[in-house]
Amino acid sequence: MPSSEVAPLRIYCVCGQKMKVSEDMFGRPGKCVACRLKIRIPTPDEIPPNTDVIYLKDHPELLRKVRKGAGPEKAKQKEEAEVAPLPDIDPKGKVRKALGPLDVLDPLRQIHSLVAKLEKRITGSKLVQDTGSVEVAARKDPKIAELLGIRTRIRAAEQDLEEELRQRLMETAIELAATNEKLAELNLAVRVAELPYSEYRTQVDRLRRRRDNHERRQSNLRGWLTVEDVHRAGGAVDVAFEHIPTGTFRITFANEIDDNETLLDVHVESLRGALADRAQSERKLSEAKKLKAPPSGNGRTIAEVVADAKAQHERTQARVQHARERLEQLADDYSNDMQAIDAQLDHSRGRLQVGQLKREEFAEAEEELRRAKTDLTKARALVVRALNANSAEEVPRARGTFVARLAHGKPGLRAPMDAWVAWAGAALVLAALFLPIAGGHTALQLAGMDSGPGSTAFWYALFPIGIAVFAVAAAFIPSISARGLAYCAVWLLACLLTTTFLHESAYNESPVSAALRVGGPLLLRPGMLVYALGLLAVAAAGVITLAATRDGRVIIPLTAIATVAGVGAVVTDLGGVRTAQPELSVETRIVTDAQPPEHEVTVSVKNSGGRELLLAANSTMRNAYALNVEKRIGKNSGIDVSAPVSVRVGNSQLPIGSYPISRLPVLPGQAAALVYRLPEGEYRATLKGASGAAQEAAFTLEPVAGTDAATAPNTTAQPTEPARPVEPQQPTSALMDALAPEVTLRGILTSENRAAQFSITVRLADGATSERAYAIGDEVYTNWTISEFNPAEQTITLSNGKDIMILRRGEPQRLGASPSL
Structure with missing residues (x-):
């Protein structure tokens, strides 16, 4: 031809x-x-x-x-x-300019970084410069020959990647063409009234999102295939020659539209972000062109800095052009939808005239279609305003009720997969409230058992409810990135606060905290197990959401690292910084002014840690230590010595008769000194913690010189009559009542398999208070012990051997006052 x-x-x-x-x-x-x-x-x-x-x-x-x-x-x-x-020229008379890549492809960036690094090393070789030929230099220098071999491998990887990109481009083009054909079929079906407009909107919105995702993929694939240098690939990165990408390349596409996002919101915001990025890239390019000397520290020349800035500006310009093209397409879509509405209205009028449609049905359909057309008119006007914007500040915001109606229309909003996962996690967290967590009691039951002032038991119910509410609310956030961040925030805060709350219960004296410390591993209890599964479901929702975004590759591992670090810091008490660290020491001296002279022994317990230390017997608290001073009566046995004559904590002297020695708090940096008057013999002071850690100090008291035991004098002198102790003057009954401590029963914790526990507050006359859990037989205050518990009346009986007193929940009473029966 x-x-x-x-x-x-x-x-x-x-x-x-x-x-x-x-x-x-x-x-x-x-x-x-x-x-x-x-x-x-x-x-x-x-x-x-x-x-x-x-x-x-x-x-x-x-x-x-x-x-x-x-x-x-x-x-x-x-x-x-x-x-x-x-x-070729498109139907509108515009020549379609080929766009550069919108995003950076990591394998392509690595390959071009290797190419630039290799070429710089080859051309920088003195032998290559002297000979003027790379082949001649390779025959003389094995290192140059090795670099040429690396070049061959890099080119092979580059060709493999290029072939993969072409294959993906062909697949994308075919899928895009098929999507456009389906859109054309739907448009025809709605115009001839074969499809209701509401159903048309549901299907067409889904297909348009798919179409725009394919368009973005196609723009990226085309742009990546045009990349010829490291600057347009995204800038040089440090890659070793041993790490040349090989095998099947993973082509990932970022910033794709989610199913619950509207095209109007996405493309308007995309244009705003692209215009802002373009303005910033223009400033960087202008600054780069004004450089007089290369930047220090990165080894790049001025030409490389300018080339990187130009490439960045090209990418931002491509994003601006892509966003505008999508908005132009969206304006055309809205025009087609309005024409489809007009066709539907004409068809409905025809059915009304022939009697196939009632007047009421026609009025309802007409109202719905006209409102939809009004929404489309507003949306198209918004798109036109956005297309006329030349800066990010000029781009209008997609606001108004019409935007919400465009988002979900007649069928309603369809929840994405991550929302269902988050809602399932919230349901599990709430279900944990009704499962046993301590002593056969649920979290709701524990919250109601200790209701006194200052109680924190209500958090056992409020905290899971708060987590469930925040997880459910996060699922309604429209932006996929913001929704993923919200899921991660709920997960991180829930893990840290739950761990902190449960960890601190090991240092709390309330009956609820005491119950949590009994019964095996906490995580294996039904309530805690279901609660943990609920939190994992919230975390899974975050992973599902962020995995579809480019930022997810950073946010997901950062959240995991923060969770592990935070939980580890809590359970280890900041690496042991916030633990009670007791130091036991014993000092002895002879009291010569006593008759006869005797030994005075001071047993000191210093708290060198960062948490309060509690000297208490029979306590399961992690910071509780039992102090025993006993006299040896055999090789491995002994008997407890009498009570100390004085107790001092820090600079405060505590009267023996006004403070229970069985519970003695020692703040960080303070020391508790217990002074004993003891006869000669072998003694041992032991300090044993609830965790099993123990300290021991053994000491021997020799007979005091000048006493009968030391000198054993043989005399017939009549023994002198011992001096009678001076009886202290007893205060009046009213004064005794005023100075007597006040006790209050705050709560009662009972279960089938363990003894009842009672939360009791003791308030002294000087205002000092103590609060702890007691059992039947424990001493509440000097000589006052719990002798009886009445489950029916929810009362306990205190006795000092002579008097008794009945305590009712929430009713304070003074010890030593007239007995309350």
């Missing part, structure tokens, strides 16, 4: 680019102007008669294979021989 008779030919690349072929290009090798796909333009004889359009996806024989291992000179010659058909 003579060339003069050849009709104009247009070729559609597999990437969707339409190109016009001139007569002088027939039979020559070429490449796509958008994706750089190597093609062969057919000769006039190969073109079927009456054919003016060729789709390359239907003619694989026109695709040229890329030969691996071709030398740079041959590759350059072939590239110069290639022709590039001109991009």
